[in-house]
Amino acid sequence: MIGAGGFVGRTVVSQLSGTGVELVALGSRDADLSSPAAVGILQDRLRADDAVVFVSALTPDRGKDIATLMNNLAMGAHVCAALSARRPSHVVYISSDAVYEERAALVNESTPCDPPSFHGTMHRVRERMLIEQLGAAGVPLAVLRPSLLYGAEDTHNGYGPNRFFRTAIKDKKITLFGGGEEQRDHVAVEDLASIVAATLRTRATGVLNVATGASRSFGDIARLIARLVGDGVQIEERPRASAITHRHFDPTAMLRAFPEFRPMPLEAGLGRMADRLGVHP
Amino acid sequence: MIGFAGLTHLGFVSSLASADKGFDVIGYDPRKATIDGIAAGRFEVSEPGLESLYARAKPRVTFSADPAALAGCSVVYIAVDVPTSPDGRSDVAPVRELVTSVAQAVRPGTILVILSQVHPGFTRQLTPAVEAFGCTLMYQVETLIFGRAIERALHPERFIVGCADPAAALPSALRSYLDAFGCPVLPMRFESAELAKIAINMFLVSSVSTTNMLAEICEHVGASWSEIAPALRLDARIGPKAYLGPGLGIGGSNLGRDMATVEMLAAEHGTDVELVRAWRSNSRYRRDWALRVLHARMPASTRIIAVWGLAYKEDTHSTFNSPAVELLGALRPFALRVHDPVASRPAALDGFDLTVTASPLEACEGADVLAIMTAWPQFRAVEAHEIARRLRTRLVIDPFGVLPERACGEAGLIALRLGDGTPS
Numbered sequence: 001m002i003g004a005g006g007f008v009g010r011t012v013v014s015q016l017s018g019t020g021v022e023l024v025a026l027g028s029r030d031a032d033l034s035s036p037a038a039v040g041i042l043q044d045r046l047r048a049d050d051a052v053v054f055v056s057a058l059t060p061d062r063g064k065d066i067a068t069l070m071n072n073l074a075m076g077a078h079v080c081a082a083l084s085a086r087r088p089s090h091v092v093y094i095s096s097d098a099v100y101e102e103r104a105a106l107v108n109e110s111t112p113c114d115p116p117s118f119h120g121t122m123h124r125v126r127e128r129m130l131i132e133q134l135g136a137a138g139v140p141l142a143v144l145r146p147s148l149l150y151g152a153e154d155t156h157n158g159y160g161p162n163r164f165f166r167t168a169i170k171d172k173k174i175t176l177f178g179g180g181e182e183q184r185d186h187v188a189v190e191d192l193a194s195i196v197a198a199t200l201r202t203r204a205t206g207v208l209n210v211a212t213g214a215s216r217s218f219g220d221i222a223r224l225i226a227r228l229v230g231d232g233v234q235i236e237e238r239p240r241a242s243a244i245t246h247r248h249f250d251p252t253a254m255l256r257a258f259p260e261f262r263p264m265p266l267e268a269g270l271g272r273m274a275d276r277l278g279v280h281p
Numbered sequence: 282m283i284g285f286a287g288l289t290h291l292g293f294v295s296s297l298a299s300a301d302k303g304f305d306v307i308g309y310d311p312r313k314a315t316i317d318g319i320a321a322g323r324f325e326v327s328e329p330g331l332e333s334l335y336a337r338a339k340p341r342v343t344f345s346a347d348p349a350a351l352a353g354c355s356v357v358y359i360a361v362d363v364p365t366s367p368d369g370r371s372d373v374a375p376v377r378e379l380v381t382s383v384a385q386a387v388r389p390g391t392i393l394v395i396l397s398q399v400h401p402g403f404t405r406q407l408t409p410a411v412e413a414f415g416c417t418l419m420y421q422v423e424t425l426i427f428g429r430a431i432e433r434a435l436h437p438e439r440f441i442v443g444c445a446d447p448a449a450a451l452p453s454a455l456r457s458y459l460d461a462f463g464c465p466v467l468p469m470r471f472e473s474a475e476l477a478k479i480a481i482n483m484f485l486v487s488s489v490s491t492t493n494m495l496a497e498i499c500e501h502v503g504a505s506w507s508e509i510a511p512a513l514r515l516d517a518r519i520g521p522k523a524y525l526g527p528g529l530g531i532g533g534s535n536l537g538r539d540m541a542t543v544e545m546l547a548a549e550h551g552t553d554v555e556l557v558r559a560w561r562s563n564s565r566y567r568r569d570w571a572l573r574v575l576h577a578r579m580p581a582s583t584r585i586i587a588v589w590g591l592a593y594k595e596d597t598h599s600t601f602n603s604p605a606v607e608l609l610g611a612l613r614p615f616a617l618r619v620h621d622p623v624a625s626r627p628a629a630l631d632g633f634d635l636t637v638t639a640s641p642l643e644a645c646e647g648a649d650v651l652a653i654m655t656a657w658p659q660f661r662a663v664e665a666h667e668i669a670r671r672l673r674t675r676l677v678i679d680p681f682g683v684l685p686e687r688a689c690g691e692a693g694l695i696a697l698r699l700g701d702g703t704p705s
Contacts, residue, residue, distance in 0.1 A: 106566075108566070110562065213573065213576075213577070214577075250566060250573075251573065251576075252566070252569040252572060252573060255569075255572055255573065255576050255611060256572070256610075256611045259576075259611060259612060259613060259614050259615070260614050262576075262581055
């Protein structure tokens with residue numbers, strides 16, 4: 001697991017622990033992926049019969065600028081170099097739905113990739129690096145593109161469940177842009193971890209979106225969280241800076257790849273998040 | 282005497298229809314097993330009324346695996362199948378080979394008419410090779426509809442005939458044959474006729490795609506497409522026979538092949554083809570409607586799923602591009618109980634936990650949910666309460682609305698249909 005210390009990495013590690021899988025969890029303390037020295041460190045730690053999950057990236061809350069982009073690409077290049085040299089038996093790269101064009105309202109795996117941000121560009125370029133390099137090295141690759149993730153361990157402060165819970169608990173207030181009409185597909189991070197585990201178990205390859213197939217508005221989420229937190233949490237509306245856009249996912253490919261997988265309904269996922277955050281209305 | 286070379290679905294049905302119209306007919310196919318099968322009453326295709334048409338036509342039609350049998354024909358139709366790759370690309374080599382072998386077998390002066398689907402430019406390119414044998418080559422548009430092939434062969438709407446020179450009169454033998462069907466005959470240049478066939482299919486794809494796109498919106502806004510479609514049919518610009526029934530994408534092979542041909546032509550000539558890509562995308566998406574609905578609505582405890590239908594549509598044995606087969610292929614972890622009146626279990630489902638049952642109700646025995654994936658008429662006669670008695674839950678995925686809505690309600694079944702939303 002490259003990136004085991006992050007929000008997603010920790011959840012995947014937690015889910016794989018106890019399944020009999022021998023786990024090597026590598027975090028930023030083990031290797032600074034932005035440094036060329038990471039190539040040698042990773043090569044030393046990897047074996048040819050390993051399956052590798054690569055999930056490390058500097059997320060937008062740590063920078064949306066060119067320098068962050070270049071740093072992220074350097075990390076990708078170093079991991080690619082190590083993987084090409086060591087040729088593990090299977091690689092799973094956790095990308096993002098940020099690779100898709102912004103106007104795509106219904107997204108599937110064939111939706112054109114035209115990322116509107118450096119974050120999306122970074123993931124798309126890393127995907128291409130891995131496809132080219134691992135393809136040439138004959139290493140099977142799966143690329144997972146999750147929609148918006150949520151979970152109690154989320155350290156980012158992105159607009160959505162995580163920020164809504166924090167401000168509801170701390171300030172008794174949730175702030176929406178406009179009425180929070182925008183619909184998005186929110187995925188419990190545990191569901192992403194389950195898909196990662198299933199991808200590893202089946203040695204699946206190719207590109208797969210990870211989404212529930214049921215988008216909900218930020219306004220709905222705010223009201224759900226306000227109810228969960230209770231104690232008079234207020235929902236405040238601020239003028240929106242941009243036009244309303246929606247994003248829905250066609251889950252067909254995931255249903256075909258993993259027919260037994262059932263995504264967690266939003267109400268249940270937020271309820272679990274509330275429990276873990278110690279929220280007791 | 283009229284000849285048909287290539288006893289495919291189109292060739293066989295057309296040969297019988299011609300005999301039924303009073304012509305003496307020779308049906309030729311190099312596959313001896315096909316000829317022997319016909320002689321024994323075993324047909325490779327299924328169409329409503331095929332047996333009775335065969336009985337009527339039999340005194341006037343002779344089938345042979347010897348191309349020399351065509352020597353007495355004044356007109357020979359070439360009706361060989363054009364193999365299509367999974368992405369819709371055509372292989373016209375069998376047409377070229379059959380035309381050449383027939384031209385060698387017939388008398389000089391014979392008119393050879395290609396009925397098979399070929400791309401614009403094909404017939405003109407092949408003409409010199411046929412003329413070298415003293416024969417004339419022509420092209421005719423044929424719009425076979427699986428399940429309605431006999432009706433269309435006996436009562437065509439019009440004949441579209443591709444000619445080297447449309448200003449010249451049609452050869453008399455061909456003209457008198459076509460006139461027997463009592464419909465308009467439209468001669469045009471080869472390329473126009475070849476493209477006319479594609480144009481017809483593209484307009485059908487357009488109607489189907491628009492219907493499917495709007496049907497999905499109906500499902501979300503509480504409208505019912507079944508209420509909207511009759512209003513559209515009364516609009517003269519759309520028409521009473523327009524393809525306005527919502528479906529699971531675009532089935533069968535012909536429409537997919539023509540979309541691929543248009544894409545190929547557009548790529549070759551640098552014309553815009555985004556619309557065709559959008560149709561394809563919508564078709565793929567809607568094909569999986571039942572899978573998405575099933576996963577969204579079936580209980581987590583579901584283990585056994587009943588599926589009625591394997592064929593891509595009713596009244597055919599073909600499972601090519603069948604939404605039923607696509608659905609079943611995505612249900613490997615489940616126990617599947619399947620019934621189809623005609624179509625056989627395709628090889629794609631080998632290794633699945635799949636039981637083929639003798640009747641639709643038998644498929645429902647102990648199943649958690651039922652999906653009706655082909656709108657066979659006989660399914661409409663099954664009593665809803667008999668289904669309810671056998672299913673563990675009340676959930677029926679019925680995209681085409683095969684089961685009567687009221688009967689389902691009375692039996693307590695929850696039937697989910699294409700284009701049928703629930704008002705909020």
